[in-house]
Amino acid sequence: MYAELRAQLDTLTTEAFRPELAEIDRQSTLDIARAMNAEDATVPAAVAERLPEIAAAIDAIAARMARGGRLVYAGAGTAGRMGVLDASECPPTFNTDPAQVIGLIAGGPSAMVKAVEGAEDSPELAAADLTALGLTEADTVIGISASGRTPYAIRAVAFARDRGALTVGLSCNADSALAAAAEHGIEVVVGPELLTGSTRLKAGTAQKLVLNLISTLTMIRLGKTYGNLMVDLRASNEKLRARSRRIVALATDAPDQEIEAALTATGGEVKQAILVLLARVDAATAARLLTESEGHLRAALTAAP
Known part of the structure; x- marks a missing residue:
């Protein structure tokens, strides 16, 4: 089992080892900071390459939400946290109902601050979480996974698609199982991380940028703004x-x-x-x-x- 998993990881760009960084811990803090900052600077260009796919997904999402549908993010670990973060920002920014944009993370709310072992490997958890929401054809489910192979995210998309909901798969590897499972596949290939396999870095940044695009442009399409003014914000403080x-x-x-x-x-x-x-x-x-x-x-x- 572990040999098979290792073989799978060896094929993923996000897990690739970079020999030129093997002694980065011996560099000065400033040099490491410069190297990491240079890596981060490549992320917007990777997102830009996928803008046509992102725009097509946004138009489809907005059409469903205009009919009363919900936007649901589903992911594990960092990817799940990005979804929960984006969902939680929609009510104060756009005056959406908290039930209109929803973030699901494998393992439940406690997984936001503490890893829940094995949750990301459980397709059953994804099915249970989405069953509890009572999905309809007007809803959209976005599976988020840096590797594009996380069972929780893939099952969330497959489950939603079986029920007629719109599906989007956001990953950071090409030819991912997640993108293949969804109607709209978005693969932002940011390349190997500064720290091997630490996908909270460039991959996490890419996911944040794409989710910003999806939620913000969807809300613009739904009339939540006037020009670039947030005219639907909720003044809670x-x-x-x-x-x-x-x-x-x-x-x-x-x-x-x-x-x-x-x-x-x-x-x-x-x-x-x-x-x-x-x-x-x-x-x-x-x-x-x-x-x-x-x-x-x-x-x-x-x-x-």
Whole structure:
């Protein structure tokens, strides 16, 4: 069994050994830092090569979510943590329901801070986690795995596909089993790591960049922004309340007194407040226009009297 696993790892770019770095521990800290920084600088170019596949996946995801579907990330270890991180940032940034973008990590929430032995090798766990969500055809499941061979991620994608959900496989090796299992395969090949097999480095960075693209552009397509302003953010603390006022000001150029009045009238809803100020309608009319425009502020402005 272990001989077979070792043979599999030997074929993966992310696991490749780099002889030129064999004595890196004898270098100065600054030289090691420069070497690592140079490695990191190659990641955006690797992501750029996959932008057509990423864009195609985003358009498909947005179409499903516009019908009420959910976006589900599924991965193990670092890959799973990246998914949970991206999902957890969507409610405060885009005012999404916490159940709209979901991060699943093999082994459950405790695996975020402590490794759960064997969880990534369990396809049964993936099936159980997704069964609990009650997947529908409107949902999307993104399996994340640096190697592209993690059983948890592959099973998550296969399970979701069997139920008609949209599937995406994100890996950092070419010709991966994960990409093959998904409708949309995204393989960002970042090459061997500075530390052999430590895929929390370049591979983890690549996954973070791709997930940023997927969630952000999907939300743009769903009308969660106005230009490059986060008009659907949830003001849950003083910093975000200050940001809400600033976003309304940038979008409308209205005086502070009018901005405060609009935010008060709309219960702090940034998008609605902008519509009140730009269209010169009351809060109730703004709410109705946004509902009729499925939350798209530009469309609501066009439809305003």
